[in-house]
Amino acid sequence: MLTRLAGGDVPVPGLIAEPAGALCMRHVPGTHGQELIRAGHAAAVLRSCGQTLRRIQAVDASAVFDGVPPGAAVVVHGDYGPNNMLFDPVSFGAAAVLDWEWAHPGEPVEDLAWCEWIIRMHHPDVVGELGSLFIGYGDRPSWRRRRAAMLAKCETMLAPPRPDGDTSPGARRWRRNLEITGAWTE
Structure with a gap:
């Protein structure tokens, strides 16, 4: 780039x-x-x-x-x-x-x-x-679109999903970030 x-x-x-x-x-x-x-x-x-x-x-x-x-x-x-x-x-x-x-x-x-x-x-x-x-x-852009993009990006940080339910510190952090982001309001 x-x-x-x-x-x-x-x-x-x-x-x-x-x-x-x-x-x-x-x-x-x-x-x-x-x-x-x-x-x-x-x-x-x-x-x-x-x-x-x-x-x-x-x-x-x-x-x-x-x-x-x-x-x-x-x-x-x-x-x-x-x-x-x-x-x-x-x-x-x-x-x-x-x-x-x-x-x-x-x-x-x-x-x-x-x-x-x-x-x-x-x-x-x-x-x-x-x-x-x-x-x-x-x-x-609307809050709905911005919030959806934030959540999608957080989801990519967990990808690819692992069948063992990944409990690594990084996976736990990004699951928590998803919860925090999902609770935000504009």
Whole structure:
């Protein structure tokens, strides 16, 4: 994704090398989104998240993913939110979108809902600022659609289902996350 998006309208770090099992990227000056949220800048960070997501979704997915017909899907980051972004600490513009390993063609609501999930789960004290995300994005899909996308993503974290009823700590955590997410209201 870093090479496919390089030089376009989506801020990604430049790829220097790909040694076995690793990526070497150029340094991108900026401040981690979660750090800025903790410093009291949630509204500005979320507005920038919404604006940047629009830029990501404006990329032609058929040019990025093989076998995707034009207009059939958008580029989905797969773990989109301030947790995977660096920002200019003054303007709050996105400096880089990081960690593209779950990228895939999909529906526009996926990344928007996951960004909301990150805030609700990890920054519940700033849930009141989520309106800034939708303002930056330019749309606020229905709560039903956003919640369904959040639940679907949590379900994928449990996949594939195991016949032994997986009781690993990770499976227990994602079952609990499903319960928490299912109980949320807008």
